[in-house]
Structures are given as C-alpha cells and as structure tokens.
Amino acid sequence: MSDSIDKEKTQGETENERSTARIDTKILIKLQNVVKDFEIGEFIVRAIDNINLEIQEGEFLVIKGPSGAGKTTLLNLIGGLDTPTKGDIYSFGVLISDMNQESLTIFRLMNSGFVFQNYNLISTLTAEENVMFPISLVGESLSEQRSIAISLLKKVGLAERREHLPFQLSAGEQQRVAIARALANNPPIILADEPTANLDKTTSAFIRDLFDEIKEMGKTIIIATHDKYLLELADRIIDFQDGKITNETHQSEN
Numbered sequence: 001m002s003d004s005i006d007k008e009k010t011q012g013e014t015e016n017e018r019s020t021a022r023i024d025t026k027i028l029i030k031l032q033n034v035v036k037d038f039e040i041g042e043f044i045v046r047a048i049d050n051i052n053l054e055i056q057e058g059e060f061l062v063i064k065g066p067s068g069a070g071k072t073t074l075l076n077l078i079g080g081l082d083t084p085t086k087g088d089i090y091s092f093g094v095l096i097s098d099m100n101q102e103s104l105t106i107f108r109l110m111n112s113g114f115v116f117q118n119y120n121l122i123s124t125l126t127a128e129e130n131v132m133f134p135i136s137l138v139g140e141s142l143s144e145q146r147s148i149a150i151s152l153l154k155k156v157g158l159a160e161r162r163e164h165l166p167f168q169l170s171a172g173e174q175q176r177v178a179i180a181r182a183l184a185n186n187p188p189i190i191l192a193d194e195p196t197a198n199l200d201k202t203t204s205a206f207i208r209d210l211f212d213e214i215k216e217m218g219k220t221i222i223i224a225t226h227d228k229y230l231l232e233l234a235d236r237i238i239d240f241q242d243g244k245i246t247n248e249t250h251q252s253e254n
C-alpha cells in the first residue's frame, strides 16, 4: 500500500525532486519544535516540551521514562492520533501535523499499526474479525480480509484460537491478536505503548520475539517501554522526562 502512495508521489515530479525525495526517505519521521499542551480548566499541562527528533527508516526506537513523562502523547503525535499545539511533524515527508481528521485517518490506516498497553480489541468480535477489521476499512474483499487475518494469526501462533472472543483469550494471547491487527494493512511503521506492561515474563519474551521478527521485516518500530527484553532489541533508546529528551543511547550491535 505504501508502494502505491510512493508511485503516486513520484508521478509528475521532476528528476531533481525525485532524487531529493529518495535522500529524504532515509528519515521517515521528523519532529520539529513540537509542543503539546493539554488544558484542564485553567491549568495547562505541557506534555511535550519543544521536541526535535528524527527517526530513520527501519529503526527500532525505544522511549523510556517515568509515568507522566509524555511517552504516550509522543506516540500519539507520531502516529497521527493527536495533533501538536505547536511545531511540525513529518511522516514520509508529508506534514501530518496540519492534516485534517479525515486525511489523518487514511494516513494512519496505510502507514501505522498501533499496539496498546490494554490491547484494545473489540470485545464483540472474534480474534480473526479483530484482525480483519482494519483490512475491511481499506476496502479489501471479505475473502482477502480473512486470508490475511488467518496468515497473521498463524504468525503470532494463534491460528487455532481464531474463533475466540477476547474474553476467551489470555492477556498474552490478546496482545498477540493486537499485534496481528497492527500488521493487518502491512504498515511500514509500528507503534507500541508499553505492550508488555501487563504480561508475565514468559509472555513478554514471546512478544519480544515477535517484535524481533517485525524488525526483520524492515519495519520502523517505536515502542514506549521499560521492558528489558524490548530494550535489548533497540537501535536507540531515548530517555524522556517532563516532555523532554534527557538522554539518547545508541546500541550499535543491533
């Protein structure tokens, strides 16, 4: 799907513009002087405080920091679930921080898969239907939706659980369904907000292996976490506090 966007973008561009675009594709996401304020009554909480950040294509980035640091807000901004108070956010060279809700919805559907701390599965849909749902939104046929969902549920080791409703699945199984759902439209970016926070060690290790596979697929991964297993996989770890980046560590062996 991102291929077709790229094709559309390159049509009609001059040779010069196209070579510039190619250089730019190395940096997938760019935040420039980004601020996010939340107003609560007469108080203003500055959740993101003038952040500048570039994320490379294929990078595995971990954001860690205490509760209230602004990690979730940052993920929401990067994924286009929220818009900044000030500053610019580019994804694939497109200024997403200025997009209207309708364009953002389409952009999200094609470009980013979300994995949440509490899985956020639709409780009345089976595992298979949960994975089919985002595929149905891009207009694929029912048989195509089903075949993609089955292959993704196989990938996360849950093929035999596909008829189960979320309440019939363990926490770890629900998170695996949520990961399959995040991959449903084969998005180039995967965002995950403390995906193993509510899981035991064994299940966390399984989820870690899944993210390792997702990394091998060449996807750009941004995870808010403190999980030592996930930290091991990171190319870069960003420490976040009071809406600011306080430290950055590169792990070159990854």
Ligand SMILES: Nc1ncnc2c1ncn2[C@@H]1O[C@H](COP(=O)(O)OP(=O)(O)O)[C@@H](O)[C@H]1O
Pocket (backbone or CB within 6 Å): 038, 039, 040, 045, 046, 047, 065, 066, 067, 068, 069, 070, 071, 072, 073, 074
């Ligand atoms: N929707 C919201 N309305 C008001 N304040 C919010 C909202 N979302 C986050 N905040 C505030 O922004 C700050 C950062 O929150 P958050 O991004 O959830 O941090 P983290 O994920 O690191 O725990 C906190 O002070 C939080 O209370």
Ligand SMILES: [Mg+2]
Pocket (backbone or CB within 6 Å): 071, 072, 073, 193
């Ligand atoms: Mg959070």
